[in-house]
Amino acid sequence: MSVTVFTPASPPVLLIVTDVFGNTPAIASFARQFPVPCLIASPFSGEKTQYPAETLAYHAFIAEGGVGAYAEHLAQLIEANQSSLRYAIGFSAGASALWLNSTNPAMASLQQTILFYGSRIRDYRDVQPACPTRLIFAEQEAAFEPAELVADLRQRNHDAELVKGSKHGFMNPYSAGFCLKTQERFMKELLDMTQISVAA
Template identity: 30%
Template structure:
């Protein structure tokens, strides 16, 4: 999925295990209005999964895709950088972890990673651009312990929201309107501060 209006900046939106679903489409449309050209690659190479297929979607991601796919996104960043002044990544869940891994790319100008719980497996990453991490209080790991480690890394800022994994997804059972608004506010602030929009 892409929305191109010849803006100066590009935003790559990376999906969750479900693929480019209605939530990701909505996110893309939201940021088209913020003067970004939007790219949302389908990492699944198939139609998206439903939320009821969470287990199947997770198994597919782990067994068929994996976090090494960040290398493909890095290549894509390099291609986009030839056309745009700045290239940003906004990722959700597994997409957030992929975005985090791409933060070492010199052609990436900023990363926003929303509830990327597997970031904890890649704490050796040393970003070369500004990174905003949005964590939730209720997740499957010790959030505070990971934040403590990440807070020592240059160019990384974080927010911890009083919500559950998936809280920004309006179609998720964990959607939290108040916290989602707060999350979007942090994202917009980050993009304004780091882009030439």
């Protein structure tokens, strides 16, 4: 797997790790809303790789090595930028890859990591992140029961929550599970989080 990185002109403060759709125009638009320099990591080589359907994107992601390969490349990226990174946001496969990196000492300098619907997190419940990490799950998932996972993660003292009435992909306009109202709610929270850095 060759992770494509889209670097800002200034040292990055926010790391955005995409889902299997990669660096789409929607991700670029998402990044532009933040008041801090953003570093975008996509699982695909080549600029702004796009797939017309989620199934095609998923198969391409698996062909690139899946979550394990994505996590390995992210580790190098995080270590190379640890002096400036303060926040990380991951979506789906990107959230799972970030979770696998959350014990990396290079993550300790981050003030907050927010992971949206990282379905493979369920296979690594014993992870103890090096920085504050918020886990946000959709209520509806095809492969597992999110309510059970969230309850178990909370018992392990993780900051985990379930978004009522939501489907996997609620933050991504390219996903069948997209929900504008839910996206807007979390976008406000994310912007508020990064505004603190600007004010400091």
